[in-house]
Amino acid sequence: MRTIICLALVSLQAVAAPPPSAEPTEGKPAALKLHGLFRDNMVLQCDAPVPVWGTAEPGQSVAVQLGSQKKSAVADAGGRWKVVLDPLKAGGPVEMSVSAKESVTIRNVLIGEVWLCSGQSNMGWSVRLSLNPDQEIAAANYPKIRLFTVPRKEAETPQTDVEGTWQECTPKTISTFSAVGYFFGRDLQRALNVPIGLIHSSVGATRAQAWTSRPVLEGNPQFKEVFTQHEREKAAFDKAATKPAVQPVAPSSLYNGMIAPLVPVAIRGAIWYQGEGNVGSPWTHRTLFPALIKNWRDAWGSEFPFLYVQLAGHLARKEQPVESYWAMLRESQRLTLSVPKTAMATAVDIGDAEDIHPKNKQELGRRLALAAQATVYGKDLVYSGPMYDSMKVEGDKIRLAFKHVGGGLVAKGESLGGFAIAGPDRKFVWAKATIDGASVVVWSEQVPKPSIVQYAWADNPECSLYNKEGLPAIPFMTDKY
Secondary structure, eight states, X not given: OHHHHHHTOOOOOOOOOOOGGGSOOTTSOOOOEEOTTOOTTOEEESSSOEEEEEEOSTTOEEEEEETTEEEEEEOOTTSEEEEEEOOOOSEEEEEEEEESXXXXXXXXXXXXXXXXXEESHHHHOBGGGSSSHHHHHHTOOEEEEEEEEOOOOOOSSXXXXXXXXXXXXXXXXXXXXXXXXXXXXXXXXXXXXXXXEEEEEEOTTOOGGGGSOXXXXXXXXXXXXXXXXXXXXXXXXXXXXXXXXXXXXXXXXXXXXXXXXXXXXXXXXXXXXXXXXXXXXHHHHHHHHHHHHHHXXXXXXXOOOEEXXXXXXXXXXXXXXXXXXXXXXXXXXXXXXXXXXXXXXEOGGGOBSSOSSOSOHHHHHHHHHHHHHHHTSOOOSOOSOOEEEEEEEETTEEEEEEEOOTTOEEESSSSOOSEXXXXXXXXXXXXXXXXXXXXXXXXXXXXXXXXXXXXXXXXXXXXXXXXXXXXXOOOEESSOO
């Protein structure tokens, strides 16, 4: 119950009124209106076509000008219009003007890299609740980083607009913003030296199905349980004399209210931190998570990069190897790396047994930024910890080979821990392990004929294997689980 209650904790999100320059003059007919993302201080995606859209009187011509570019469109019968600006080079600030019968000017616009930051409470976890908050907040003077928080909204049907404002990153604006998003954006801005726009859209205590569209969920028989589960939980909530701290969030409701309204804003990619809410159904998650990624990409019409976090360690450690739903959910996340243009930053080694919200969001942001630099921006660097590749039985021992070894394998601590081994009976015992060049040899006197190895396969596992770049090995089991 403590974990469920903790999941409900999210940073308070203040929704400010749109700045006057982004709306028609008060008193005039509100015919010309830009989508809510187009506000002062925003970041437009560089080196890609940039859609700009909104509403106007049906049949009215709307012109959008940015620098020497000028694009026009005619509002359709429903009043909707959209233009697409040609790719822009990183830089700014610039102004963008939109004119019809009225005119709107968007000021202090930067052009750079825009990332969508989404998930549940660990993505929403604020800078002020993370490590060294006073120091981090005081140092958060990054005028080239811009922040936009999507207000929480659950909806039965896909929405088309959002409220909110873009803010420059300063000590006054950063404290309640997503810590993972900020530390990712900060490290990326330092590495790329271009403006960074962060669109934060997360809600605590939510499952992946809440962030997936209804047609996708209804189109796969494997997802039938997400609807029955919600109806069961809703009935229990309605009957409860004392209402639980967390009310079930309907499938698709957050996709409708907080993702669909952002389409088709130009973004470089998305970072995602979620999974705690799906720990109880890791098998469904194996299909659901890739479906969510495809769902978002289909909505945008772009196979944009999707970077995500593998769950942190949590809960008390066990004396003996036992099955773990947390480990199975992490395996689901690892398997999702088979989806093109994905990358994973594990948090398994920086968790907290007592708190489902580990405070070291700085390291996690750094790992996500490394993954982005290597897989999105083409930088030659090590971005992942050692990842299991293959095994070979050598008598009473098993030799494990790894990818992403980097400068070499190292043990953190006096010896390698966190390994378990079993024979065909699948009765796991803790194992001894040693590094041998680019491989690890694992054995136990209790298992004379070994066939399977696990590493960090627990709710809150011991993590001892790293590469020299300081990135932890990804949890694994050697057989197809």
